[in-house]
Amino acid sequence: MPASSLLYRAASAMLGTASMIRFRKSDDYGPVGWIGQYPLHVSTLLVILFCGAMAALALVSPGTRFGVTSALLFRSDAVRGFQFWRFATYAFLNEPSIWFAVDMFLLAWFGREVEKFIGRRAFILLFFVLLLLPPCVLSALGIWVPSVYRGEQVLNFSIFLAFAAIYPGVEFFFGVKVKWLALIFLAIYSLQALSGRDTAELAVLWSSAAGAFLYMDYARGFPTFERFQRAAPRREPPPPPRKVRRAPPPEEEDVMASIDPLLDKISKHGLASLSRAEREKLERVRDVLNKPRGVG
Numbered sequence: 001m002p003a004s005s006l007l008y009r010a011a012s013a014m015l016g017t018a019s020m021i022r023f024r025k026s027d028d029y030g031p032v033g034w035i036g037q038y039p040l041h042v043s044t045l046l047v048i049l050f051c052g053a054m055a056a057l058a059l060v061s062p063g064t065r066f067g068v069t070s071a072l073l074f075r076s077d078a079v080r081g082f083q084f085w086r087f088a089t090y091a092f093l094n095e096p097s098i099w100f101a102v103d104m105f106l107l108a109w110f111g112r113e114v115e116k117f118i119g120r121r122a123f124i125l126l127f128f129v130l131l132l133l134p135p136c137v138l139s140a141l142g143i144w145v146p147s148v149y150r151g152e153q154v155l156n157f158s159i160f161l162a163f164a165a166i167y168p169g170v171e172f173f174f175g176v177k178v179k180w181l182a183l184i185f186l187a188i189y190s191l192q193a194l195s196g197r198d199t200a201e202l203a204v205l206w207s208s209a210a211g212a213f214l215y216m217d218y219a220r221g222f223p224t225f226e227r228f229q230r231a232a233p234r235r236e237p238p239p240p241p242r243k244v245r246r247a248p249p250p251e252e253e254d255v256m257a258s259i260d261p262l263l264d265k266i267s268k269h270g271l272a273s274l275s276r277a278e279r280e281k282l283e284r285v286r287d288v289l290n291k292p293r294g295v296g
Helices: 003-019 042-059 062-072 086-092 098-118 120-141 153-166 178-195 199-219 223-227 250-257 259-269 276-290
Strands: 033-035 038-040
Touching: 042 062, 042 086, 042 098, 042 120, 062 086, 086 120, 098 120, 098 153, 098 199, 120 153, 120 199, 153 178, 153 199, 178 199
Parallel strands: none
Antiparallel strands: 033 038
16 A cells, blocks of 8 residues: 555544544643543644554554655754754654654643643744754754654753753652752763664763753743852941930939929019029020930
């Protein structure tokens, strides 16, 4: 059976399944639609797309499979031949294996959490960045190291790294934090590329990891870069002076206690009835009352 007929039947089956899915408009952080009672996210649609492409490729004859793979995988000289479809189709050329199932698990679970955190449109942009980054890197290296590339392993592993950049302290297998798990997997993949002297694979791995981290740092407002910026020392303003009420000196207390008899004498006999000592005492009372009461 020709490959075009198989692809047509696979597309028809997917469209028939899609007719049972009810889509709705929602906010950017909600699911795209629902399959019954189960939410449908963009990451779920990507899993369906990857699995459908894998199944369609596995069902064709070996000769047809070789022709389809040769036409769709990425080549470092694709730019010179204007074969720009290879920048996207390479990721959907996968063989059925247990590692493919693990990658789909990473995309479905961790991709959904990343999508919920940054929003649907930002997640779609992240996917396209991680999809186009390996071909761009290999095209630049193709001048010195010609290479071919296919598969989704690094792409979906980078989605997991994006999740680790958001939630580094989340515990996963046996209480191991996600950030350490991401570093372990990154080290293992790097050693595999180094042992096989695969420079292209190593460049794709580290460029995708850096792209995922930088994109998530950008989506969160560059909190990592802010740690390296030395903030100018803040000078605290001096505290305002506290108002302290002075306690009246003992002299003032004595003078205030002796003012009442003088006032009574003045009211009865007039100011001229005061003696010299009493006049001096009255002057002292006046000086005490007129004294400014400032801040201590």
